[in-house]
Amino acid sequence: MPAFPRAAAVSTRDGGLRANLRHATHTIRAKRAAAVAELDDWERLRAAGAAIKDRTLRHLDHYLVRLEENVTRAGGTVHWAADAAEANRIVTDLVRATGEREVVKVKSMVTQEIGLNAALAEAGIRAYETDLAELIVQLGDDLPSHILVPAIHRNRGEIRDIFRDRMAQWGRPAPEGLTDRPADLAEAARLHLREKFLRSKVAISGANFMVAETGTLVVVESEGNGRMCLTLPETLISVVGIEKTVPTWQDLEVFLQLLPRSSTAERMNPYTSMWTGTTAEDGPRAFHLVLLDNGRTDTLADRVGRQALRCIRCSACLNVCPVYERAGGHAYGSPYPGPIGAILTPQLRGLISPLEESLPYASSLCGACYDACPVAIDIPEVLVHLRERVVEGGEVTVRGTRTVIKPARKHAAERALMRTAGWVLDHPAALRHGQRLAARTRRFHPRRLPGPGRTWTDSRELPEMPAESFRDWWARTRGGPTATRPREQAS
Amino acid sequence: MRVGLFITCVNDTLYPRTGQAVVTLLERLGVQVAFPMAQSCCGQPQFNTGYRHLAEPLMRRYATAFQDVDHVVTPSGSCAAMIRDNYPRIAAKAAAEGRGDAMSEAAAGAVAKTHELTEFLVDILGVTDVGAYFPHTVTYHPTCHGLRVLRLGDRPLRLLEKVRGIELRELAGAEECCGFGGTFAVKNPAVSAAMGADKARALDDTGAAAVCAVDNSCLVHIGGTLARSGSAVRPVHIAEILASTEGSVL
Ligand code: SF4
Numbered sequence: 001m002p003a004f005p006r007a008a009a010v011s012t013r014d015g016g017l018r019a020n021l022r023h024a025t026h027t028i029r030a031k032r033a034a035a036v037a038e039l040d041d042w043e044r045l046r047a048a049g050a051a052i053k054d055r056t057l058r059h060l061d062h063y064l065v066r067l068e069e070n071v072t073r074a075g076g077t078v079h080w081a082a083d084a085a086e087a088n089r090i091v092t093d094l095v096r097a098t099g100e101r102e103v104v105k106v107k108s109m110v111t112q113e114i115g116l117n118a119a120l121a122e123a124g125i126r127a128y129e130t131d132l133a134e135l136i137v138q139l140g141d142d143l144p145s146h147i148l149v150p151a152i153h154r155n156r157g158e159i160r161d162i163f164r165d166r167m168a169q170w171g172r173p174a175p176e177g178l179t180d181r182p183a184d185l186a187e188a189a190r191l192h193l194r195e196k197f198l199r200s201k202v203a204i205s206g207a208n209f210m211v212a213e214t215g216t217l218v219v220v221e222s223e224g225n226g227r228m229c230l231t232l233p234e235t236l237i238s239v240v241g242i243e244k245t246v247p248t249w250q251d252l253e254v255f256l257q258l259l260p261r262s263s264t265a266e267r268m269n270p271y272t273s274m275w276t277g278t279t280a281e282d283g284p285r286a287f288h289l290v291l292l293d294n295g296r297t298d299t300l301a302d303r304v305g306r307q308a309l310r311c312i313r314c315s316a317c318l319n320v321c322p323v324y325e326r327a328g329g330h331a332y333g334s335p336y337p338g339p340i341g342a343i344l345t346p347q348l349r350g351l352i353s354p355l356e357e358s359l360p361y362a363s364s365l366c367g368a369c370y371d372a373c374p375v376a377i378d379i380p381e382v383l384v385h386l387r388e389r390v391v392e393g394g395e396v397t398v399r400g401t402r403t404v405i406k407p408a409r410k411h412a413a414e415r416a417l418m419r420t421a422g423w424v425l426d427h428p429a430a431l432r433h434g435q436r437l438a439a440r441t442r443r444f445h446p447r448r449l450p451g452p453g454r455t456w457t458d459s460r461e462l463p464e465m466p467a468e469s470f471r472d473w474w475a476r477t478r479g480g481p482t483a484t485r486p487r488e489q490a491s
Numbered sequence: 492m493r494v495g496l497f498i499t500c501v502n503d504t505l506y507p508r509t510g511q512a513v514v515t516l517l518e519r520l521g522v523q524v525a526f527p528m529a530q531s532c533c534g535q536p537q538f539n540t541g542y543r544h545l546a547e548p549l550m551r552r553y554a555t556a557f558q559d560v561d562h563v564v565t566p567s568g569s570c571a572a573m574i575r576d577n578y579p580r581i582a583a584k585a586a587a588e589g590r591g592d593a594m595s596e597a598a599a600g601a602v603a604k605t606h607e608l609t610e611f612l613v614d615i616l617g618v619t620d621v622g623a624y625f626p627h628t629v630t631y632h633p634t635c636h637g638l639r640v641l642r643l644g645d646r647p648l649r650l651l652e653k654v655r656g657i658e659l660r661e662l663a664g665a666e667e668c669c670g671f672g673g674t675f676a677v678k679n680p681a682v683s684a685a686m687g688a689d690k691a692r693a694l695d696d697t698g699a700a701a702v703c704a705v706d707n708s709c710l711v712h713i714g715g716t717l718a719r720s721g722s723a724v725r726p727v728h729i730a731e732i733l734a735s736t737e738g739s740v741l
Binding site for chain 1: 506511526529535537548551577578638668670673678683687714716718719
């Protein structure tokens with residue numbers, strides 16, 4: 001069995017995880033619906049968001065050059081990274097050049113995507129996560145499982161234990177007798193982190209948006225830790241996916257409405273930090289922007305799949321997804337879980353292993369994600385498009401070169417079955433013959449299916465085969481000129 | 492008005508009663524219906540699993556089978572959604588592969604005239620009281636494709652509310668997917684079963700005697716899950732409720 005189904009099957013048996021997830025996603029789902037309902041032009045904003053992203057993506061080369069010019073003009077330095085390894089190398093070298101061995105980090109998906117913390121650790125540099133949930137994940141030696149709430153799979157008791165047992169190894173220990181009251185947990189984290197903000201000379205961030213017309217980067221957050229990291233250290237290194245570009249401040253305005261309402265169900269984010277290059281005697285002395293590709297231009301080459309690059313990482317699709325709710329975030333095998341992960345990961349990485357091949361099938365195509373998405377990404381459409389890539393192969397772009405990939409091997413039996421079924425369905429006379437045969441032998445049909453169908457009958461009863469198909473009933477009771485076409489009688 | 496019935500491969504093979512109910516209902520409302528024998532499957536299982544090319548002949552077959560009628564009525568929200576939402580996509584992709592025009596024509600013709608049953612009753616015939624009688628407690632499960640692709644809204648409920656003798660029960664979390672999803676149920680059995688179990692529990696809590704929907708494929712999954720858990724709630728297609736009268740209660 002491929003990766004997602006197996007991982008998801010384990011999670012569905014974890015009652016605690018399912019209860020945590022259900023509670024968290026349903027709470028935020030309801031709040032989000034209320035926050036969205038407050039705006040009577042939501043659908044138009046959504047369409048505007050999608051249109052701005054599409055236009056920007058179509059001319060991404062142009063806007064990226066403008067962005068680079070403006071960042072440079074404002075005193076920043078731009079670096080281009082084709083993949084994760086290159087980005088990690090650039091960041092590691094930049095940190096080394098400062099002579100520092102520690103960095104503070106603002107919560108960022110893209111640094112998870114490239115595995116930056118591990119790369120820094122290998123170079124002897126310690127990276128401290130400063131977002132509360134990321135801190136929990138880091139101290140627990142765990143992986144994030146939600147875009148917005150990376151520690152959504154943990155409850156308060158677990159968090160208290162993690163703080164008590166692990167904080168000392170990473171800096172200031174947890175206070176004696178720490179309880180699991182949210183206020184106490186937050187205070188423990190605050191004390192632990194405050195030392196790091198004040199001591200660190202280097203910070204690493206991502207960005208939610210990059211405004212090309214001025215070279216400005218934007219981070220929205222709730223806790224204020226991000227602002228600390230963005231303003232206190234001497235050197236700021238921002239690693240950002242190239243798709244985060246927006247042309248102008250006017251475009252930005254649309255997203256600053258769409259994002260908080262979809263994400264945290266707030267009218268605006270508690271902290272919106274914006275920085276443009278460097279400024280004398282205020283904020284970081286040095287600013288580096290690492291622009292990351294890592295599969296994005298390849299994704300851009302796919303006309304159907306490229307809409308995944310509109311994503312503003314609000315996590316609304318996760319919170320409404322019935323599959324995510326049962327499978328949990330870790331089953332998706334990347335920092336991008338849920339519906340967006342199911343279409344983004346196989347595109348950014350390529351269909352390189354059973355995990356990526358199984359992700360497009362990690363959906364019942366119920367469409368709740370599409371309805372929730374603030375930039376109207378038709379996730380079901382992309383899922384089906386990628387399924388075709390899995391079973392039929394076809395042309396894809398890998399590192400800028402058009403390549404033909406072969407169908408995934410393990411689908412051979414399914415393909416044969418589909419072909420046969422397709423032939424039967426396209427020959428109604430054969431179909432009718434099959435129906436009659438099945439009806440005649442119906443007393444002998446097993447109540448449990450053999451082979452891959454067994455999983456179906458493990459948890460469900462099969463319907464009974466009727467004695468007569470509709471087709472036969474129609475022919476028997478009202479057969480006449482409209483009933484049968486001459487061509488069909490011959491086939 | 493020439494109306495063709497699209498009964499779908501699942502209904503044809505496993506649920507002929509649903510098709511018979513549609514015929515009874517439409518004829519009672521004065522609609523003359525035809526059942527072109529050349530019809531088959533809409534191609535949804537093939538398309539949704541990634542075999543777009545295998546769906547192409549089925550799309551052409553559909554268009555040809557129904558070329559002589561003004562409207563096609565089908566008792567399946569997901570098949571109607573397949574035709575309306577995906578046939579144009581199939582045609583566009585075929586055109587991009589240089590196999591254009593015939594496909595686009597087939598798609599355009601099919602899309603314009605295909606209606607899910609409750610849509611046809613409410614929008615084309617303009618009726619909500621179809622003269623039905625069904626003396627049971629019933630809850631309604633809005634299937635995903637009916638809800639989010641066809642945007643059926645409250646059409647099915649408006650029809651159900653006018654059924655005499657019926658007592659409608661509200662379903663908690665009604666808009667959540669039941670976990671069927673075609674081949675999803677086979678490819679991700681554990682998640683599908685977990686979704687089905689949650690849906691079955693919500694249905695059981697309504698205390699209704701029956702759950703109805705616009706799609707037998709969701710009902711086979713829901714019904715199978717209910718039966719396995721020993722629940723008394725039984726699945727019934729909405730067409731069978733709307734076709735029932737005092738003389739012939741199902
Ligand atoms: S795909 Fe849409 S809903 Fe999901 S995280 Fe991205 S922007 Fe949000």
